[in-house]
Amino acid sequence: MTAPTIRPRRLRTSPAMRRLVRETRVHPAQLVLPMFLREGLRDPQPISSMPGVVQHSEASFRAALQRAAGAGVGGVMLFGVPAERDAQGSGAIDPEGVLNRAIRIAQEEVGDALVVQADLCLDEFTDHGHCGVLDVHGRVDNDATLMQYQRMAVAQAEAGAPLLGLSGMMDGQTAAVREALDAHGFADVALLAYSAKYATALYGPFREAVDSQLQGDRRTYQLDPGNGREGLREAELDELEAADIVMVKPATFYLDVLAEIAAAARVPVWAYQxxxxxxxxxxxxxxxxxxxxxxxxxxxxxxxxAGADAILTYHAVEAANWIKEDG
Structure with missing residues (x-):
């Protein structure tokens, strides 16, 4: 038998060789940590379906922000869990609401070290758990919701958030929020569009994390899991509406969609694990x-x-520390 002359294994012979020829790397600055601040807590509250993740009290929130900054992650994505909710999600636009307070705290603690990001959606703040306001028939009213998103965006920008995460999946939300921010003097606030956000079975633990009041589902506004081209179309529309970043959510089950969007996009592409x-x-x-x-x-x-420039992950701080240990 003639010995092979082409031997790909030559590049796998040692840890140093494998590290040298590695095609894809993860850097701590490419990781974003989602965090939950719950109104009224004196001590952090563990989330049973997400071992190691908690709803924060203000004190534990400040400490966790410092740990995230110390690990060198790129940013934090903030979610608020209010004590009271109503049909309009009024707490989302209250300057003293839990999420807007979280933004101010995060900017004060770590605003110079990482990017403070705020979730722009009504689901945590509505007593029906949907991402928008409802019409008289109990359906999510897209255009009425856009007006509430505009108010919410201005409140978050006033609180100091430099990047807003538009996660509600309303048609035209990126353009509407950009218009409101520009009109109020916040042209420098960047927009992360949750462009390809799917109606997945993987959101269950998150609903515990934000104490969701949702009855029913969100299939009339989130994408059907069978549709790949539709995800690409949504990302293209968000780019046209001046999104600064587009995102695919979830990540692992939708790597094909992520790869297609990454190949076509002219802006950064993120994914949410x-x-x-x-x-x-x-x-x-x-x-x-x-x-x-x-x-x-x-x-x-x-x-x-698959093409993500950054990843939102609850493992962000731990993974960042592991990456630094591994060199």
């Missing part, structure tokens, strides 16, 4: 079925390899 993805990794690791550290880092590498 959502609560269900986190919970699955933690459950498998907790049962000893997988190597937790390796699996987490591999999952993030896969998302980067």
């Amino acid at each position: 959502v609560s269900g993805e986190y919970a699955m990794l933690e459950a498998a690791a907790g049962n000893g079925w997988i190597d937790r550290r390796r699996a987490v880092l591999e999952s993030l590498t896969a998302i980067r390899r």
Whole structure:
């Protein structure tokens, strides 16, 4: 037998060689940590379906912000859990509402070290749990919701958020928010459009995290899991409406969509490794079925390899520290 002359294994012979020829890398600055501040808490409240993740009290929130900055992550995405809700989501536009307070705290604590990002959606603030206001028939009213998003955007910008995450999946939301921000002198506030946000089964733990009041589902505004081209179309529309960044959510189940959007986009493309993805990794690791550290880092590498420029992940701080340890 003639020995092969082409031997790809030559580039796998040692850790140093593998590191040198590695095509895809994850840097701590490419990771964004989602965080939950709950109104009225004296101590952090563990989220049962997301081991290691908590609803923060103000004190634990400040401490966690400092840990995130110390780990070198790129940013934090803030969610508020209010004590009271109403049909309009009024707490979202209250300057003293929990999310706007969270923005001010984060800017004060770590605003010079990382990018403070705020979730712009009504679902945490409505007593019906939908991402918008409802019409007389109980359906989400797209255009009335846009007006509330505009008010919410201005409130978040006034609180100091330099980047707003538009996660509600209303038609025209990016253009509407951009118009409101520009009209109020916030032309420098950037917009992250949750462009390809799917109606997935993987949001369950998040709904515990924000104490969601949702009855029913969001399939009339979030994307159908079977539609790939529609995700690309949504991203293209958000670019036309002046989105500064577009995003795919969830990440792992939609790597094909992520790759297509990354190939076509002219703006940064991010992905959100959502609560269900986190919970699955933690459950498998907790049962000893997988190597937790390796699996987490591999999952993030896969998302980067598919084209994500940054990743929202609940593993952000831990992963950032592992990456620094590994050199």
